[in-house]
Amino acid sequence: MAQVLVVTSGKGGVGKTTSTAALGAALAHDGEKVVVIDFDVGLRNLDLVMGAERRVVFDLINVIHGVAKLHQALIRDKRLENLCLLPASQTRDKDALTEEGVAAVIAELRTKFDWIICDSPAGIERGATLAMRHADAAIIVTNPEVSSVRDSDRIIGLLDSKTAKAERGERVEKHLLITRYHSSRAARGEMLSIDDVLEILSTPLLGIIPESEEVLRASNIGSPVTLCNALSAPARAYFDAARRLKGDKVPMIVPSDNRGIFNKLFGRKAA
Amino acid sequence: MSSVHVQRRSMMFRARSFMAFVFTPQPPIVEWLTELDASLERSTGFFVGHPVVLDLAGVQLSAPAIAHLIANLEERKIRVLGIEGVEPEVGETGLPPILRGGRGTRSFELPESQPAAAEPPAPLPPQKPASLMIEDPVRSGQSVVFIDGDVTVLGSVGSGAEIVAGGSIHIYGTLRGRAMAGAAGNARARIFCHRVEAELLAINSYYKTAEDIEDSLRHGPAQAWLEGDVLKMAALN
Numbered sequence A: 001m002a003q004v005l006v007v008t009s010g011k012g013g014v015g016k017t018t019s020t021a022a023l024g025a026a027l028a029h030d031g032e033k034v035v036v037i038d039f040d041v042g043l044r045n046l047d048l049v050m051g052a053e054r055r056v057v058f059d060l061i062n063v064i065h066g067v068a069k070l071h072q073a074l075i076r077d078k079r080l081e082n083l084c085l086l087p088a089s090q091t092r093d094k095d096a097l098t099e100e101g102v103a104a105v106i107a108e109l110r111t112k113f114d115w116i117i118c119d120s121p122a123g124i125e126r127g128a129t130l131a132m133r134h135a136d137a138a139i140i141v142t143n144p145e146v147s148s149v150r151d152s153d154r155i156i157g158l159l160d161s162k163t164a165k166a167e168r169g170e171r172v173e174k175h176l177l178i179t180r181y182h183s184s185r186a187a188r189g190e191m192l193s194i195d196d197v198l199e200i201l202s203t204p205l206l207g208i209i210p211e212s213e214e215v216l217r218a219s220n221i222g223s224p225v226t227l228c229n230a231l232s233a234p235a236r237a238y239f240d241a242a243r244r245l246k247g248d249k250v251p252m253i254v255p256s257d258n259r260g261i262f263n264k265l266f267g268r269k270a271a
Numbered sequence B: 001m002s003s004v005h006v007q008r009r010s011m012m013f014r015a016r017s018f019m020a021f022v023f024t025p026q027p028p029i030v031e032w033l034t035e036l037d038a039s040l041e042r043s044t045g046f047f048v049g050h051p052v053v054l055d056l057a058g059v060q061l062s063a064p065a066i067a068h069l070i071a072n073l074e075e076r077k078i079r080v081l082g083i084e085g086v087e088p089e090v091g092e093t094g095l096p097p098i099l100r101g102g103r104g105t106r107s108f109e110l111p112e113s114q115p116a117a118a119e120p121p122a123p124l125p126p127q128k129p130a131s132l133m134i135e136d137p138v139r140s141g142q143s144v145v146f147i148d149g150d151v152t153v154l155g156s157v158g159s160g161a162e163i164v165a166g167g168s169i170h171i172y173g174t175l176r177g178r179a180m181a182g183a184a185g186n187a188r189a190r191i192f193c194h195r196v197e198a199e200l201l202a203i204n205s206y207y208k209t210a211e212d213i214e215d216s217l218r219h220g221p222a223q224a225w226l227e228g229d230v231l232k233m234a235a236l237n
Ligand SMILES: Nc1ncnc2c1ncn2[C@@H]1O[C@H](COP(=O)(O)OP(=O)(O)O)[C@@H](O)[C@H]1O
Pocket: A009, A011, A012, A013, A014, A015, A016, A017, A018, A019, A045, A122, A179, A180, A181, A209, A210, A211, A212, A213, A215, A216, A219, A234
């Protein structure tokens, strides 16, 4: 059965697009059929991070408005044939997304893919609520700082009220992904600790992604970090998170500065 | 084989009750507005975003006069949700809807305003205990309003979330948002929480903001209650 995931946060710049691309590529690398959808209409990014910006012909809005068929708008990844991108339009705004249009696109994608990963725009407005609308599960991306955590708390409230699942009286499964984790700053107490974040959000942890130059390097060459340098610390953390999404039990590791080696074992149970 | 016929389900509507502040203008309206301004000055923005109902039983106003009054209130950022105590015909003039059957609660003092001469609270009629239990965390941006009694939250109340209860509030997790107990005029209501990191605590409209909460109480279990017009807090252990 296809799984629809929304990658969401409330706040911008926390790593939603980076995580969508990295997790999508990690799942596809493990043989799953994956499509990543950019819901950030007007400010699209996912095409750049995936390195597909020069191949965009049609986009999500064209499909919704019947200008293009879904298969015409899907862009197949050059590295992994079972990974596709459905780009956003850069020229339109979020009002061009319609409730019925999004429902129809998601329903059709469910018949073709194992994983449908929706990259949400920041905010709590139309784009963000439509991105989460049909989700079976949500990945809440949070940086270990108070404003990001509070925005995530707000988003979790919306996941419990504004989604199709919530309206049917069901629950959207929730996973917390802590990104841009800076071990030295955490040690100096300059960031919230992992425990603080988990306590405030009381949501199961999917993974902890360290702050890393590799992420920037990967996005500059238009590659998800999990494909660009699969052995780097952030890529390994994303691979582990992807396996947890599939239900595997993978021990949680807190990234440490110790020459990039993951050391401290973290006893917390994963999602 | 039996015939299959599709039966259309009737549409479901949910009823929900909210607490609204009732304004009772007295003639002359101009003076009443001046008095209102004086109280608003002491509690700026208090009514912003809160529903207000106009009880016009004490004044004789034509529909245009009512519209004028509503416009005057709107200038003060007070939005009128409905009106009470007018003839039904007034309802056909594009004014807010006429409300009936509102349940009264005791009068409400604006925060920071000088305490009025203490009027002996009328004993409440005995009523069956009412309480609301919330098993999930209350998230930022969510507002739980329960005027009929106590609210118990098993999880935490996030920063930017609020609980409003007619009775007491019990929070078994961490209170990071706002808790307003005794909101319908119950000075005996209390707030209990397993860990206070609150943005605001209020009982019967007397409040303390985060800044006024002693450091020694933060991060621990505590309760808050009202002594006269002072909101007291103490560690719970
Ligand atoms: N783990 C990380 N380490 C370093 N930089 C990161 C990391 N994750 C994201 N970034 C950077 O942060 C910026 C915002 O990331 P992005 O994924 O676009 O966030 P969002 O989609 O939430 O707005 C980008 O420049 C990205 O390269």
